[in-house]
Amino acid sequence: MRVWQDIRSMNPAAPSPLRTRRLDLVPATAAHLKAELFDRRAFARMLGARVPSAWPPSLYDRAAVKYTLKRQRAAPQRGWSTWYLLLRTDTAPVLVGICGFKGPPEEGMVEVGYGVLQYFQRRGLASEATTALTRWAFSHPRVELVIAHTLAELTPSIRVLEKCGFTQRGTPLEEGAIRFEITREEFLGASASPR
DSSP states (O other), X not given: OHHHHHHHHHXXXXXXXXXXXXXXXXXXXXXXXXXXXXXXXXXXXXXXXXXXTTXXXXXXXXXXXXXXXXXXXXXXXXXXXXXXXXXXXXXXOEEEEEEEESXXXXXXXXXXXXXXXXXXXXXXXXXXXXXXXXXXHHTSTTOOEEEEEEOTTOHHHHHHHXXXXXXXOSOOSSTTOEEEEEEHHHHHHHHHSOO
């Protein structure tokens, strides 16, 4: 809990971390992103977690971190950016991936993305995190639609979205990608029905 209080003091506008069955989702601040780029020890200390040597997950590179840092410095994203996925263990939490949004809601829509280190894949962690962030997005009255893009050959990514209730539809915003969507009504209906 101490680490979470430190996060709030770094950026009082940042949302509180989210807790799922196995994960703590921590919203990235500019301080996190700077440490991630330049000081791995400080980064681990700030998260209160072990950062595996294999960090970062594929498709989340230095350019992505720099871009996010630039946006955070220009204007706090208040959760509409990167969230770190910390897997709780019997010892210290372990940083296993990222999840997040490409920006704040526009015309009632946000786009979610995710990535998990290869060693921690196939455990449902991406689905668990994506569901938590989709719920968080729909807790904001301005959000009516959450979308995601992936590639047709990324079968595990498609499975994540399907497990989270997303449906392939809509015109992709990215060339070569396929688009998935879930509406507020679909998400709330799926959350209410027994599984």
